[in-house]
Amino acid sequence: MIDIATRVWNHKWKIDPIVRSLIDDDFYKLLMCQTVLRRHPDTRVTFSLINRTQSVPLAKLVDEGELREQLDHIRSLSLTRGESTWMRGNTFYGKRQMFTPAFMDWFENLRLPDYHLERVGDQYELTFEGSWPEVMLWEIPALAVIMELRGRAVLGDMGRFELQVLYARAMTKLWEKIERLQALPDLRIADFGTRRRHSFLWQDWCVQAMQEGLGDRFIGTSNCLIAKNRDLEAIGTNAHELPMIYAAMAEDEDAVRQAPYDVLADWHEEHEGNLRIVLPDTYGSEGFFQHAPDWLAGWTGVRIDSGDPAQGAETAIRWWKEQGEDPRDKLIIFSDGLDVTKIEALHKQFSGRVRVSFGWGTLLTNDFRGLTDGDALSPFSLVCKARAANGTPTVKLSDNPAKATGPKDEVERYRRIFDVGEQERRAVVV
Template sequence: MVDIATRVWNHKWKIDPIVRSLIDTDFYKLLMCQSVFRNKRDTQVTFSLINRSKDVPLARLIDEGELREQLDHIRSLSLKRNESTWLRGNTFYGKRQMFRPDFMEWFEGLRLPPYHLERVGDQYELTFEGAWPEVMLWEIPALAVLMELRGRAVLGDMGRFELQVLYARAMTKLWEKIERLREVPALRIADFGTRRRHSFLWQDWCVQAMLEGLGDSFVGTSNCLIAKNRDLEAIGTNAHELPMVYAALAEDDTALAQAPYDVLADWQEEHEGNLRIILPDTYGTDGFLRKAPDWLAGWTGVRIDSGDPAEGAERAIAWWKARGEDPRDKLVIFSDGLSEEKILTLQHQFAGRVRVSFGWGTLLTNDFRGLTADDRLAPFSLVCKAVAANGRPTVKLSDNPAKAMGPEDQIARYKRVFGVGEQTHMDVVV
């Protein structure tokens, strides 16, 4: 096990790449990338960094030259032979050869495309433009770099013993969470914390702690590199990016209303079983479920990623019952801003009614709240989203208007098309 405090101390003396592998990314990005490669490879997209936490002045904390060095290093990476072998030959979700030969040949020759970086006030404007399959793979490493550089900026003022104490406290804090969770019967939980982690080494430590502390209740990690290195299950399905881009490509309101279901029709052609998970909230869960075709009710489950999680699960249960499905056979994955307290509450509320699972993100891999002066290491809400497709803006409504994005006129249009009325504003924790 790496001495994390010593490694952090050594950051002061040498260049230390943050992202060292193209598979230091979330598994769902690779699954989605293969789907995009097959169905929409010529679509031109723009991804952009969005800092929802304006009180965190990234451009004052992070040196622009150091940020460019890290991003340039990522552009130098290519898939290693052992990584390619793992992707080609491993069994994922019970399926061998999850990744097709044509996709793997393309991925093995990939270098990530150029980026555009500009300082605007106290924030960075970071964008990526190009073919969708290439540009989409920037999201996770770009976020990981920015999150870790912000952490290094704060930690750089600390002495060696101060760092040792900090990480000892952070380890104790996580272990106390694990001790609470290990008492929960039938718990299923995975690491979803790559995008906004404190650092790669810390995420790896958290995964090891979860594995030892929770045993079979810990079902895997979204991080492909850690899954490969630790011989764990790689966990993930799909994300809002797919319906956002499909919707932007729609030629009229009729096609727009159909776009979220077209995404899942394409997905169904490629995947089965536990990969058939619906993410219904991109344009409002109520409208999505109300208009969903009957074949979607036969899918394995749903992921709840915005709004009140209990209300989202209740909506799904009612929908399955109305479509003649037994909710007890269905999987509900909670993944939005989870604390251990929320995990305990939701597990108690829904155990026996559905199959419950949790994707634990930022508050697993980046919970340093209360451990530094002025809480300078507290996690914050940083995302990198597709903002345009073939020159048209993308839109996300969500079940929480605080997570909505897109031009105001397009947000109004999407609300009309998808029948979204009043929504309850909820604070975005991370």
């Protein structure tokens, strides 16, 4: 097992680049990319970095030269033969050749497009523009780079023994969480922590700890490179990006209102009835279920990614019952701001009523809270979102207004289109 503290003490970035592979990415990005390449290859999009935690002055903490060096390194990456073989030949969700030959031919020749980086006050403006299939693959690597460079800025001031103690404490902290999770019967939990991880090496260590501590109850990781290297299931389906861009491309307000369902119809056709997980909160879950077509009730489950998770699960359960479906046959995946206490509570509340699963993100792979003076390594809320499609602004509302993105007037227009009422504003931690 790698001695992470010694590696950090001795590190040179060319030995330990922050992103070391085009598949050091979340599985859902590759699944969505295949759909986008086939259906919307010429759509032009803009993605931008958004630091929701303005109290973290990224431009003061992260050296611009180092940031550019890491981003340029990512642009030099291409798919290796071993990675291509894994994607072409592996079985994902019980299906062989999840990725088509046409997609793999394109991906094997891909180099990520250029970026625009500018310092604005104490923050960075980082923007990616170009064709949707290419630009969308910047999201996760860009977030991982910023998060790890901020961590390296703190770690660089620590001595060798201080680093050893820091990582020993972080390992102990995670193992104590795992011991609590061991008490939960029929637990199903996956690593969803790539985008805001402390580092690649630390995420890999966390995954190995989950494997040993939880056995079969640890069902896999969203990170494709770690899944490949550790012989784990790659976990993921789709994300808010699809309805955001479909809605931006819509010709009128009726088409905007229909966009989330058009996404799922295309997804169903793309995957021949597999990967049928609904993400309902892009424009408010209540309205989504209220207007959902009957055929969606037959899908496998729902992912809850904003708002009050218990309330979101109750909404889904109520909808299934109204549609004549047995919720005990359905799957609910909780994936927003999870830590062990919330996992325990949700597991207790919903086990037996539905099939429950958890996608554990930032507080699995980046929980150094309380381990440094001033919590200098605490995680913060950083996202990279689609900002425009073919020149039209994109909007995300979610079930938490604190997570809404888009121009203010467009956010209000979308709230009207989707008849979104009062929402509880909840603190966004990660």
